[in-house]
Amino acid sequence: MIESATRDFNTSLSKEKPLNNVGNIAFTPSLDTVQQVDNAEREFRRASQSKSERWTLRTPTKRDIVARLERVSAEDGLRLKQCCSAFRVLTCGTHTLRSYPTFRCKKLFCPDCAAERATRLGNQTEAKIREVMKTTKGRLCFLTLTMKNAATLGGGLVKLKKSFANFKRKKVFKKHIKGYFGAFEYTFNPKTNDFHIHLHLIVLRGKFWNQSDISDAWRDVTGDSFIVDIREIKDAHKGVKEVCKYPMKPADLMTMPDDKFLEVVKMKKGTRMFISGGCFYNVKLDDDADETDENVFSQFADLAEGDACPFCSQELFDVLVDRAQHIGLHELNAMPGVVKTNSS
Ligand SMILES: [Zn+2]
Numbered sequence: 183m184i185e186s187a188t189r190d191f192n193t194s195l196s197k198e199k200p201l202n203n204v205g206n207i208a209f210t211p212s213l214d215t216v217q218q219v220d221n222a223e224r225e226f227r228r229a230s231q232s233k234s235e236r237w238t239l240r241t242p243t244k245r246d247i248v249a250r251l252e253r254v255s256a257e258d259g260l261r262l263k264q265c266c267s268a269f270r271v272l273t274c275g276t277h278t279l280r281s282y283p284t285f286r287c288k289k290l291f292c293p294d295c296a297a298e299r300a301t302r303l304g305n306q307t308e309a310k311i312r313e314v315m316k317t318t319k320g321r322l323c324f325l326t327l328t329m330k331n332a333a334t335l336g337g338g339l340v341k342l343k344k345s346f347a348n349f350k351r352k353k354v355f356k357k358h359i360k361g362y363f364g365a366f367e368y369t370f371n372p373k374t375n376d377f378h379i380h381l382h383l384i385v386l387r388g389k390f391w392n393q394s395d396i397s398d399a400w401r402d403v404t405g406d407s408f409i410v411d412i413r414e415i416k417d418a419h420k421g422v423k424e425v426c427k428y429p430m431k432p433a434d435l436m437t438m439p440d441d442k443f444l445e446v447v448k449m450k451k452g453t454r455m456f457i458s459g460g461c462f463y464n465v466k467l468d469d470d471a472d473e474t475d476e477n478v479f480s481q482f483a484d485l486a487e488g489d490a491c492p493f494c495s496q497e498l499f500d501v502l503v504d505r506a507q508h509i510g511l512h513e514l515n516a517m518p519g520v521v522k523t524n525s526s
């Protein structure tokens with residue numbers, strides 16, 4: 183979301199829309215003028231309000247989830263509220279080199295943490311796939327396995343995991359699939375009050391395997407579920423993005439009754455949402471391992487307070503900014519010479 187907003191910001195600049203008071207700040211964000219940055223952001227919002235609804239979506243969504251969570255669990259609500267509410271920024275006063283939140287809740291349903299996780303896992307996975315594809319022949323395919331709706335998320339996940347464990351042991355699976363990695367995704371149906379849980383996989387297919395045969399094999403292990411989909415991936419980057427996206431749409435959280443909502447909230451932190459095997463075994467999906475946050479500009483990961491800024495040689499220092507100021511900084515980071523590594 184931040185990326186698309188950045189693009190919009192650039193577009194609005196190139197069209198030379200008059201953004202009052204922005205001027206050069208856009209390309210030389212200065213932190214002693216955090217107030218200016220804030221103003222610039224507000225101006226940008228105003229200027230782009232009509233075309234960029236996405237821009238405003240993210241914060242209210244999190245705010246909504248916090249409000250809902252506070253009603254059912256004060257403690258979890260507070261954690262979610264504190265997550266990404268403040269950021270530490272490494273800067274020379276002119277250039278912003280790195281930023282990270284002072285606290286992350288790392289909950290699957292947190293829009294901030296889910297976005298960070300999706301980006302991090304996507305980068306790791308894509309690198310690994312490209313490496314494997316150099317030496318292993320086959321077609322990269324996108325395989326989706328679905329289950330009949332489940333009353334509880336935990337129960338549904340256990341059943342899907344068990345089914346897949348049996349599925350991958352089947353001869354037909356081994357005959358066609360050289361490697362796989364994937365992630366679980368779940369949606370909630372408020373009409374039937376149950377979860378739809380499915381598994382998105384990227385597989386390296388050797389021999390052609392048609393959909394109806396896969397469907398038969400999947401019904402074999404699940405007993406009652408047979409809806410599957412397989413298609414070739416033309417663009418590995420897009421495919422990886424599809425698998426590593428959020429496990430759950432934040433909007434779904436708002437339609438759940440309290441008991442289901444609490445189940446999602448209380449789901450164990452270490453619940454493994456990623457699996458891998460075959461030639462993709464150990465695709466590095468450290469779902470929960472990260473103690474250090476991925477930096478926005480990871481090429482500057484080694485820099486610390488007191489070092490010289492690679493752009494202007496001024497001494498770098500840490501500064502604390504709040505959420506609104508940080509959003510402004512992200513946008514203003516679209517400066518020449520700085521390449522965002524986690525985008526594209
Ligand atoms: Zn969070």
Ligand SMILES: [Zn+2]
Nearest residue numbers: 274277491494
């Ligand atoms: Zn500098």
